[in-house]
Amino acid sequence: MTCTTCPYCGVGCGVIATPGDESAPNRLRIEGDPDHPANQGRLCVKGAALAETVGLEGRLLRPLMRDDDGQAQTVSWDRALDRVATDMRRIIDQHGPEAVAFYVSGQLLTEDYYVVNKLVKGWLGTANIDTNSRLCMSSAVAGHKRAFGEDLVGGNYQDLEEADLVVLVGSNTAWCHPIVYQRLMQSRRERPEKRIVVVDPRRTATCEQADMHLPVKAGSDVWLFNGLLTYLEEHGVVDTGFVANHTGGAAEALAVARADGGRLEAVAKACGVPVAQLQAFYALFARTRKVVTVFSQGVNQSSSGTDKVNSIINCHLFTGRLGEPGMGPFSITGQPNAMGGREVGGLANTLAAHLELDEPAHRQLVQEFWGSPSIAREPGLKAVDLFDAVHDGRIKALWVMATNPVVSLPDADRVREALRRCELVVVSDLFADTDTAAEARVVLPALGWGEKDGTVTNSERCLSRQKAFLPSPGEAKPDWWAVSEVARRLGFEGFGFEQPHQIFDEHARLSAWRNDDDGMRRAFHIGGLAGLDAEGYDRLRPCQWPVPQAGEHTPRLFQDRRFFHGDGKARLVPTAPRAPVNAVDDEFPLVLNTGRIRDQWHTMTRTGRAPRLASHLPEPFVEMHPYEAMLCGVQDGALVRVASRWGAMVARLRCTADQPRRTVFVPIHWNDQRASDARVGALVNPVVDPLSGEPEFKHTPVMVSPFPVDWHGVVYSRSPLQFEGSEAPAYWVCIQGDGFLRYELAGRGRLEEPHQWSRSLLGFEQQPQWLEVGEDSAGDYRAAALAEGRLLACAYLSPRAELPSRSWLNRLFGKERVSEADVVGLKLGRSVDPADDVGATVCSCFSVGRNTILDAIRDNGLTSVEGVGRCVSAGTNCGSCQPEIRALIEEARLAEGA
Incomplete structure (x- = not known):
């Protein structure tokens, strides 16, 4: 039994993992850790299904190298690392260190993050290292630093329970952070007087139990909270003592809020909500002191994301509502270690230990501590700019770790083209078949969850251990080890780490280094955890920083009313509203909003392998209001093409009145291994927030049009299928089942010989147990392959979209032997017992x-x-x-x- 931490969202749930015994070595049991403060024993479905994702199917187990023709071969670690170091040294000697870049991930452990940042900023002497956390929380970082003088989330999850009012802004908490949502719902059951307000253009699952839903126009958050700030001032809801003694900038922030139409009528028009509803929200906020405002990607992922963050924080500073139980602004992160990455300077514009890259004294402090030969002297390229530099040849060597930018970045087709142009692309991943790894010259096998050791920090500053309880598969290695080996090959000292506790100790000591000096004081301080040996590190229990002394931890910041600007005061920041950069027009009249769904994670490289997680929303889809669908000439359930100026995709239409008019929503998860053409990142415009560099994922002008097909199909197989050349369908999606793969298909033109096409596709040209009905008068084709009574494959093709029940077929593939009644059903294309169809x-x-x-x-x-x-x-x-x-x-x- 091992206590560890979930590798998914920023909630940071504790997990108890119990591997199977000798009689069932592959039977891993996963439970919630009742002693972990984040989840107290609860797990969402993604966490509960972790055992389904740790198999070795498709894992990269040895380093891989590709030649100029794209031919791949497995090689030794020495050969792969020698290649990386040699090419990197050549590029640096010829073009300078700025020609080298790293793109890393909030799914790295803090120890991995620390070592790679140390190498890049302290030895290579460049800051061209950025992280996929740039895509989800960098606007929160920039907003925190402007307001508090440091990137700080002051509260904790308990504050959400103790609050009398919780405002959820741009956060589908019920789906994206389910355990936090369940804690919130439990507290409301215990205190029915508690109120919950959701601010979101879409009516999501989170709205179902809310007392109020404000369906504001996309991008109008600054208008909303500037209006609230003005309302609070007009109604005398201000903590004058706190504002006078502990803040600056209030007059300027108020002046801008008033100048931009802070009156109710103007705000209601800008936000697209009724005046009465807006006034009810403002009055509720004004009269409730214990307020927590939770914000997430709906706020951050915007060309004005930083201003949105500060407009929220302004309202809490103006009323002194932070630093006490049940109140404060609360940024909830999307990735398991986005916070840990921030602690070690994972962003291109920061240094380790919450020190600033543009401060000479901070640079000197870090360089002295590291004893490094150089230190980056200016901020590096943020994610979107970094890949632009790869595309135009300024960056000639790129190392990507634990992320899939060909799927997740905006303008993703350009990202793929950039990688193809780059002299050296190195990818560290669990799998060699990701969209990004397919473009790499060197692919290094990394350890995954359950195999690697280190720490992560969640959204409430809670530092937890992630522990290994599975053996390292093949030749896979920790990411920090691979980076250290390359550093040694480059001739650099300071990378003699042998165990992760040694890295953590250095990280902890740096956090305490000169932390009390004038101009150096910072909240991030885990000096009390320095000096842990391997045993002490293994025993480390979850704790919230700051941890200045052993045994201490800090559940809540700002209780002393001290902040981290030079004068010790917080700042209210003037935030002038501005519309999204790219406006809709006659050619692209709809606004695309992207986001997560309940049971999947990022680009599905891990969750896509879990049958349980694939069953809820198995196909890529686009949500659209029924009236908008009528205007576009598309029908519910049909395939549609969604296109922008940057790219296009194909998905199935879901009509719902929960989607606002003139907008569409598409999930971010599908990749080229799981679908024919469903990478929504290819459509997203590459505009970013000028301060944070965070992309505008919530506002891309698009058009939606029909994607006509002539036939539909569903095919089940025990092994992966290959679609090639003219035989490939126009649309396909691969869905993981329990011991099988399901393919949803659609094609153009008539299949002249469906029986031959199906047998060839499934590899059963000579299969003797092939049950075949053939084409009937309606043009339907049905066939199945069995061996000793076990169902091996089946294919159903039709000119209509009506196909057999997937839940029924799923159950048939779970049987060791199908019955005679099942065989009859396979021939009919439906179960003879209606009870067999449990539905979606x-x-x-x-x-x-x-x-x-x-x-x-x-x-x-x-x-x-x-x-x-x-x-x-x-x-x-x-x-x-x-x-x-x-x-x-x-x-x-x-x-x-x-």
Whole structure:
């Protein structure tokens, strides 16, 4: 049994992992850690399904090198590292250190992050290292530094429970941070007077239990909170003593808020909400002292993201609502170690230990501590600019670690082209088949979750251990080891680390180094954790920094009313509203908003391998208001093409009134290994916030048009299929099942010989047990392959979109031997027993389908989510499916009334 930490979102949940015994060595058991302060034993479905993602299928187990023709071969670590170091040295000698760059990840452990930043900024002498955390929380970093003088999240999750009002801004917390949401919901059940407000253009699952939903126009957050600031001033809701003694800039911030139409009517028009609703929100905020405002990607991912962050913080500073239980602004991060990366200077414009790259004294401090030959003297290139520099040849060597920018960055097709132009591309990853690794000259096998050792820091500054409990597969190595080996080959000292606790110790000592000196004081301080040996490091329990002395930790900052600007005061920052850079027009009349879905993570390289996680929303989709769909000439459930000035994709349309007019929503997760053409990053405009460098993921002008096809299909196989040349369908999606792969297909033109096409695709040209109905009068084709009664594959093709129940077919593939009735059903294309069709998955935690829930509601007269949970278990674990269960209860009620 090993206590470790979940590798997904920034909630940072504790996990207990228990590997199987000798009788079942592959049976890993995953449970929530009841002693971890973040989750107190709860796990969301992604965390609960971690055991399904640690298999070695598809893992890269030895270093890989490609020649100029793209031919790959496995090589020894020595040969791969020699190649990296030799090419890097040649490029530096010819073009200088600025020709080398690193792009890293919030999924690295802090120790990995520390070593690579030490190499780049302290030995190579460049700051051309940035992180995919730039894409999700760099606006929060910039806003915190402007307001507080340091990148600080002052509160904790307990504050959300103690608050009387929680405002969720640009955060679908129910889906993206389910455990925080469940803690919030539990506190509301215990205190029904607690109020929850959601500010979001979309009506998401988070809105279902909110007391108020403000569906503001995308990009109007600064208008909203400037209006709130003006309202608070006009109604005398100001902590005058706090503002006078502990802040600066209030007059200037108020002047800008008033100048830009702070009156209710003007704000309501700018935000697209009724005056009465806006006034109700402002009045609720004004009369409630214990307020926490939670903000996430909906705020940060904007060309004005930093100003949005500061407009929120301004309202808390103006009222003195921070530093006490149940109040304060709260940035909740998307990645497991976004905070840890910030601590070690993971961004191109920062230094380790919360020191500033543009401060000469800070640079000198770090260089002295490291004893390094040089130190980066100016900020490096932020993510989007960094890949532009790769594209135009200024950067000639790039090392990418634990991230997939060909999928996740904006203007992603240009990113792919940049990698193809680059002299040396090195990728450290678990898999060799990611979109990014496919473009690398050298691919290094990294350790994954359960195999690597280190620390992570979550959204509430809680530092936790992530521990190894699985053996290192093949020749995979820690990322810090690979970086250290290259540093040694480059002739650099200071990288003699042998164990991760040695790196952590150096990191802790740097945080304390001259921390009390004038001009050097900073909140980030974990000096109390310095000096841990391997055993002490292994015993380290979760704690919130600052940790200036052993045994101490700090649940809440700002209680002493001291901040980290030179005068010890916080700053209210003037934030003038501005519209998104790229406006819609007649050619691209809709606004694209991107984001996460409930059961997937980032680019699906890990969660896409878990059958449980693939079952809820298995295909890429675009959500659109029904009226907008009518104007675009597209129908619910049909395939559509979404295009911008930068790229295009194909997905299935989901019409919903929860999506605002004139907008569309597309998830970020699908990659080229899982779908034919579903990388939404290819569409996203590359405009960034001028301060933070964070891209505008929430506002890209697009058009939506029909994607006509002539036939539809679903194919199941026990092994991966290859679609090549003219035989490839126009659309395909690969979905992981339990022991099988499911492919949703659609094509153009008539399949002249569907039986031959299916047999060739599945590799069963000579298969004797091939059940084939062939084409009937309607043009439907049905076939299946069996061996000794076990279903190996099946194919259903039709000119119509009506195809067999996927939940029924999924269950057939789970059987060791199908029955005679099943064989009849396979020939008919439907089960002979309607009860076999449990419907699309609603509750992934317990694999409960839509039909099962509806039957339970009707048969038992259920009227509550709790009743459904008692009957079929749905909604009783992470709770993310509860809004869908409520909708089914309402659907059943309306059907009964009809």
